[in-house]
Amino acid sequence: MALTSHLLMKHPLVHALRDFLHQESIHEGTLLAAVSGGPDSMALLHGLHLLAEAQSLRLLVGHLNHQLRGAESDADEALVEKTCVSLPCPCVVQRVCVAEMVQKKGANLEAEARRLRYAFLTELANERQVRWIATGHQLNDQAETVLHHLLRGTGLRGLRGIAPKRSLGRGVDVLRPLLYVTREQILDFLDQGGFAFREDASNQDLRWTRNRIRHEILPRLRERFGASVDVHLSQWADQAREWQACWVNWLKPLWQRVERPRAGAAIVLDANALAAEPPAVQRELLHQLWEREHWPLRDMTHLHWQRLLGVLSGSPTAADFPGPIHIRRQDHMLVLDPRLPNFIHNADLPEI
Numbered sequence: 451m452a453l454t455s456h457l458l459m460k461h462p463l464v465h466a467l468r469d470f471l472h473q474e475s476i477h478e479g480t481l482l483a484a485v486s487g488g489p490d491s492m493a494l495l496h497g498l499h500l501l502a503e504a505q506s507l508r509l510l511v512g513h514l515n516h517q518l519r520g521a522e523s524d525a526d527e528a529l530v531e532k533t534c535v536s537l538p539c540p541c542v543v544q545r546v547c548v549a550e551m552v553q554k555k556g557a558n559l560e561a562e563a564r565r566l567r568y569a570f571l572t573e574l575a576n577e578r579q580v581r582w583i584a585t586g587h588q589l590n591d592q593a594e595t596v597l598h599h600l601l602r603g604t605g606l607r608g609l610r611g612i613a614p615k616r617s618l619g620r621g622v623d624v625l626r627p628l629l630y631v632t633r634e635q636i637l638d639f640l641d642q643g644g645f646a647f648r649e650d651a652s653n654q655d656l657r658w659t660r661n662r663i664r665h666e667i668l669p670r671l672r673e674r675f676g677a678s679v680d681v682h683l684s685q686w687a688d689q690a691r692e693w694q695a696c697w698v699n700w701l702k703p704l705w706q707r708v709e710r711p712r713a714g715a716a717i718v719l720d721a722n723a724l725a726a727e728p729p730a731v732q733r734e735l736l737h738q739l740w741e742r743e744h745w746p747l748r749d750m751t752h753l754h755w756q757r758l759l760g761v762l763s764g765s766p767t768a769a770d771f772p773g774p775i776h777i778r779r780q781d782h783m784l785v786l787d788p789r790l791p792n793f794i795h796n797a798d799l800p801e802i
Contacts, residue, residue, distance in 0.1 A: 453644075457642075462639075463493060463497050463631050463636060466628065471501065479507065479581055480579075480581075480582075482574060485511050486530075487529045487530050488648060489637060489647045489649070492533070493639050494585070495511065510539070510574075513541065514543075514546065515546070518652075519650075526648045526650075531543065546566055546570075572620070576620055580622070585626055587612050588631050591612065593668065593683035595611045596687050606693075701738065704731070715787065717785070719784040729759060746772050749772030754771055757769055758777060
């Protein structure tokens, strides 16, 4: 039997949501919840609905139907709409044929779906003058992401995993209020509340690296080292973000020394001043530059960064990088020239 709202308010998931909203001073406004119909986002929706009145929050739901699974995708959409009617809660649905766009552009399916989803949510937030977008990423997603980044060779920065809060620009922040809630707690909350949700069959497809991590690697690690593996990976992410915040402060004086006025769209840096720093400092400042300019970090491999440090030192004197971005050592300057006028920022996060 489903528990009453009063009893559900005592659930750990609701406590985690309340603590997050208080910590981030989220109140007296509209919060856009990204809801796919899966367990995580449906738990997010119901948990926020329980707290909305006490927090003086108005909820708005956004659902993007990728049309990747035919009738299954339509059933996801129908559940989200039905749930929003019953709460009640306003819901905006958009349909887009991701497969067709991928075929036309030759893009990566997962990356294109992510790009379209965040573009839809950001546009909706701007249109409705909403400051916050909440997604259903949870602790096990964090563990999977950290492990995935390690396996991809993203380096120390990859340990940061999914950020609890991140700016999307134009006064809009994306929030992950369930990031310290486990998948087990989410399923328990849904069960106790009698809340319906949909399972995406593609999450079982072991052709995708993330699914292999979820269904093969992490279960073996838990079996060998205990269930706390996910928590420890999540703690790594917390500590890595703390160190990253320190790096940002430490490098402010260096930015003032090395950055020069732009040459059109090109970024110009004092190559001699930057090259005098240790490689770790050089790499970190360039990483920060990529993030600031919303250049495609996902496509930059370890070899790309090594080649970039080579261009900085003058060997070679020029090279092309993903984007495309042309970088050259010109006298004592390093010129980073994006060959496309605008980059669309893809958040490095798992599926919503």
